[in-house]
Amino acid sequence: MSSTPVEDVQRLVAPLLQTLEALAHLARHLHPPDFSRVLASVGSPEEELRKARAMPPWPDPYSAMRPNIDHAADEALAAFAGLREAATAPEGLRVAYRALRHVPRALEALYPLAGILPPVNRFFLDAERRQDKNFQARFLKPGPDGTGVLCFGDDPNARESVWIYVPETYSPDKPTPLVMCLHGGSGRGRSFLWSWIRDARSRGAILVGPTSLGDTWAITGNDVDTPHIARILDMVREDWNVDPGRILLTGMSDGGTFTYTSGLEPSSPFTHLAPVSAAFHPMLVQMADSERLRGLPIHIVHGALDWMFSVDMAREAERYFRMAGAAVTFREVEDLSHTYPMDLNGAIFDWLMATSRP
Numbered sequence: 001m002s003s004t005p006v007e008d009v010q011r012l013v014a015p016l017l018q019t020l021e022a023l024a025h026l027a028r029h030l031h032p033p034d035f036s037r038v039l040a041s042v043g044s045p046e047e048e049l050r051k052a053r054a055m056p057p058w059p060d061p062y063s064a065m066r067p068n069i070d071h072a073a074d075e076a077l078a079a080f081a082g083l084r085e086a087a088t089a090p091e092g093l094r095v096a097y098r099a100l101r102h103v104p105r106a107l108e109a110l111y112p113l114a115g116i117l118p119p120v121n122r123f124f125l126d127a128e129r130r131q132d133k134n135f136q137a138r139f140l141k142p143g144p145d146g147t148g149v150l151c152f153g154d155d156p157n158a159r160e161s162v163w164i165y166v167p168e169t170y171s172p173d174k175p176t177p178l179v180m181c182l183h184g185g186s187g188r189g190r191s192f193l194w195s196w197i198r199d200a201r202s203r204g205a206i207l208v209g210p211t212s213l214g215d216t217w218a219i220t221g222n223d224v225d226t227p228h229i230a231r232i233l234d235m236v237r238e239d240w241n242v243d244p245g246r247i248l249l250t251g252m253s254d255g256g257t258f259t260y261t262s263g264l265e266p267s268s269p270f271t272h273l274a275p276v277s278a279a280f281h282p283m284l285v286q287m288a289d290s291e292r293l294r295g296l297p298i299h300i301v302h303g304a305l306d307w308m309f310s311v312d313m314a315r316e317a318e319r320y321f322r323m324a325g326a327a328v329t330f331r332e333v334e335d336l337s338h339t340y341p342m343d344l345n346g347a348i349f350d351w352l353m354a355t356s357r358p
Helices: 005-028 032-041 045-053 062-086 092-100 102-113 118-123 127-131 133-137 189-195 197-203 225-239 254-263 311-323 342-354
Strands: 148-152 162-166 176-182 206-209 242-252 272-276 297-303 327-333
Touching: 005 032, 005 045, 005 062, 005 092, 005 102, 005 118, 005 342, 032 062, 032 092, 045 062, 062 092, 062 102, 092 102, 102 118, 102 189, 118 133, 127 133, 162 189, 162 197, 176 189, 176 225, 176 254, 176 342, 189 197, 189 206, 197 206, 197 342, 206 225, 225 242, 225 254, 242 254, 242 342, 254 272, 272 342, 297 311, 297 342, 311 327, 327 342
Parallel strands: 176 206, 176 242, 242 272, 272 297, 297 327
Antiparallel strands: 148 162, 162 206
């Protein structure tokens, strides 16, 4: 008995989403000593995806969706292939991180179908919203101009280009929170943006993913990144109604460290700081402006298993910032290594919304 085109779409989309969820689990729990165990725990979801990917072309109008789905599937399969290689490679961790670069490429290819296919729509929402059919329905229609995933710059891969997400539910008459998310060393804003898309989409926040102008953020030496970020923020505020009391600067690893160094500047436009897995030195506090620090909301996230920057750095940061008068929230995560905890974005966002800082 032959299948219908709708069934064929489901046959390919379902294993694709399962594979992407497995990859997200691996990325979150990637810890060098446990890598083989965590990889084994997810099984082989890519095998079903590989079989479905080989199905014949679809008829019109379903054929229009196939290139995006195939592209996403190919990137997901490449990610798993790289992770399988990493399990036995001499430089396994480096190979694993390189393999995971395929994941945001898969998400970028798939996202244009979120407003068309209900399963993809649900995938790009946080877990709580996946049960709310009325909320989901708000995204199953074209968003207004100036919403969705946008790139500003002639070359999407240029360091000067910036990637922005504006929720399809955006309304110009309502001030909207903004999250400026900074990638880790050797990363790109185009990729790191996808670490926050689900939460920005679910909670109605503007998301900005800049790229460092150098190989990493200007933590030392000539700081060309702080004025670059400020110009980007000015551009966004000209085009969209940004909540002036909820402008968050956050980042992972080097991006988290630069959240400190840039966000503590007296003229920083950011109302809240949320460094994740960041390096810290007491000089950051000692050199910071006392007025800037007084009452400044800082949300520190760090893993107890972090092998690059010891959790002791984060504990020390909490103590120093609290002594300096900042409003510190500290979250030490028992099972977190040096990876980005997307599962904590909701908690960071709730903290952002709980306080408004003029």
